[in-house]
Amino acid sequence: MSKITQFAWSSRVLHWLMAVALLGMLAIGMHMVASLEQYRLLVGIHRPLGMLIWVLALIRLVNRQLQPLPPFLPTMSARERLIATASERLLYGLMLLLPLVGWGMLSAARLPVRVGPVVLPPILPHSVALYTLLRRSHTVLAYLLFFAFMAHLSAVLFHSLVLRDGLLRRMLPWAPKANERSDADSSD
Amino acid sequence: MPADRLRANALLCILRCEVNALVIHDTRLGTRTRLALVGVIVLSVGAAFLYLGGWLSPHQLSPGRLVDTFESLNGPHPGFRRNHAKGVSVSGYFEANGAGTRLSKASVFSPGRVPVVGRFALAGGMPYAPDGVATVRSMGLRFSLPHGEEWRTGMNNIPVFVVNTAEAFNEQLIATAPDPATKKPNPEKLAAFIAKHPEFARAVGAIKAQAPTSGFEDSTYNSLNAFELTNDAGQVTKVRWSMVPVQPAARVPALPPGAAPTPNFLFDALIAKVKEQPLRWRLVLTIGQAADSTRDSTLAWPDSRERVDVGTLTIDHVEGEATGPARTINFDPLVLPNGIAGSDDPLLSARSAAYSQSFTRRVAEPVSSSAVTTSESERVSTP
Numbered sequence: 331m332s333k334i335t336q337f338a339w340s341s342r343v344l345h346w347l348m349a350v351a352l353l354g355m356l357a358i359g360m361h362m363v364a365s366l367e368q369y370r371l372l373v374g375i376h377r378p379l380g381m382l383i384w385v386l387a388l389i390r391l392v393n394r395q396l397q398p399l400p401p402f403l404p405t406m407s408a409r410e411r412l413i414a415t416a417s418e419r420l421l422y423g424l425m426l427l428l429p430l431v432g433w434g435m436l437s438a439a440r441l442p443v444r445v446g447p448v449v450l451p452p453i454l455p456h457s458v459a460l461y462t463l464l465r466r467s468h469t470v471l472a473y474l475l476f477f478a479f480m481a482h483l484s485a486v487l488f489h490s491l492v493l494r495d496g497l498l499r500r501m502l503p504w505a506p507k508a509n510e511r512s513d514a515d516s517s518d
Numbered sequence: 519m520p521a522d523r524l525r526a527n528a529l530l531c532i533l534r535c536e537v538n539a540l541v542i543h544d545t546r547l548g549t550r551t552r553l554a555l556v557g558v559i560v561l562s563v564g565a566a567f568l569y570l571g572g573w574l575s576p577h578q579l580s581p582g583r584l585v586d587t588f589e590s591l592n593g594p595h596p597g598f599r600r601n602h603a604k605g606v607s608v609s610g611y612f613e614a615n616g617a618g619t620r621l622s623k624a625s626v627f628s629p630g631r632v633p634v635v636g637r638f639a640l641a642g643g644m645p646y647a648p649d650g651v652a653t654v655r656s657m658g659l660r661f662s663l664p665h666g667e668e669w670r671t672g673m674n675n676i677p678v679f680v681v682n683t684a685e686a687f688n689e690q691l692i693a694t695a696p697d698p699a700t701k702k703p704n705p706e707k708l709a710a711f712i713a714k715h716p717e718f719a720r721a722v723g724a725i726k727a728q729a730p731t732s733g734f735e736d737s738t739y740n741s742l743n744a745f746e747l748t749n750d751a752g753q754v755t756k757v758r759w760s761m762v763p764v765q766p767a768a769r770v771p772a773l774p775p776g777a778a779p780t781p782n783f784l785f786d787a788l789i790a791k792v793k794e795q796p797l798r799w800r801l802v803l804t805i806g807q808a809a810d811s812t813r814d815s816t817l818a819w820p821d822s823r824e825r826v827d828v829g830t831l832t833i834d835h836v837e838g839e840a841t842g843p844a845r846t847i848n849f850d851p852l853v854l855p856n857g858i859a860g861s862d863d864p865l866l867s868a869r870s871a872a873y874s875q876s877f878t879r880r881v882a883e884p885v886s887s888s889a890v891t892t893s894e895s896e897r898v899s900t901p
Contacts, residue, residue, distance in 0.1 A: 357567070363581065440846070441853065487555075488553075
């Protein structure tokens, strides 16, 4: 059988780079607001990492348009496919939006955003009302991203461990071996 | 093949086998067990995030809880800073003389003039408290530098800080707060705090050894925390800095018998002086040596340390908070230009975190009129 069973090489690399960056970012963001001692270190990582995620998300968006997708597994119902598509769009949207909200809120408060030796220009006018709105949005969107990530993780684990349909294998960084065929494949 | 590469390969192989075991059907576990495994993994990840967010350690001091302490001791004062609540906005400029360039590549030290917005304030979270000679005075400054860079600093007129950790600061706030019944700190609580923190008594001794000057205009303001300067050659120098008044220091004037000071006498005097003529301070860097602590703000550095005068700050405008530009500035001591960095003093991170929390809370609240005003238009409403 010659049908595509894995995501494109570039898609898999981008996925796992983003997974590490996002998981790190969520952990840093959560701990940053709770820690007096680590605040300085974490803010110093949070801001440049946010910009990196934004750039990575833009690259992923372009890659997503260019690379073919493996078909949905037969173990996924029409409704599940709809949910998977919607949650993918939500994750892409949040990856692109959250860094901009963060940059925007600091701009509105006129706090310099330092990325290495460079200070990024403000992207919004000086307004503490705007800062308040965006600061709250940043928290709400970050929690939304966290729950979207948890749902994504749960779904992948459910498919891989309970249904054992080899869903995760489509995204693994390495190519699957012949003896690692899944139940779903063998039932084709 | 080098041993570490072998080890890395072995690790990668194990990881791959583990992942394969998860992904592939080759497992003898029953469906229920596998379902439970999914639950355990998902709940563990959730718990890790709860832990990181501080949800599992409600007694650990966080930026929010430190600011809560201020709010609970001082009562609600919407729109005001949670500490150093009573203040005025000032502006002017800084002129560097170039002497700082051998120590730091920061553009603020290159000869020339940069605009400055600042704020004079009194320590404490009560925005309408009457001025007191013994209350700690502060000077917050924001230097606007080329290429979007800024230097923000918050300094006090005391030679050292009273504690060296955020936790001790929180304990001190509670221990020294006046008891509602006696209007004085509870002596037992205070004694317990002093016994636990010997650095507090030592620092208070050093602070009391310096009698306060007559007002804001003739006070010396100190960075308290240490910072690291880096010059063009990459050499790092640890420093503390001070704003030393050019106008001569005066003694606190004695009041005629029976007279009481007006509630804003310190601020009123400052406003009158600035309107009379610009006020000036010299920015002096004190260069630390190997033996000088950068981690402990309660320890003074010896008087014999080299001091470098790097320029002059001129304050030529003063305005109340309602209309002045300082109200929306967070004088976060870690907003620094290239060439200046924070030291390992844990108070710097704590200040940055707590100031951010205070800023976020207060700018979301309605603005009330400040105690100190310079024009009729500022009197928005009466407190």
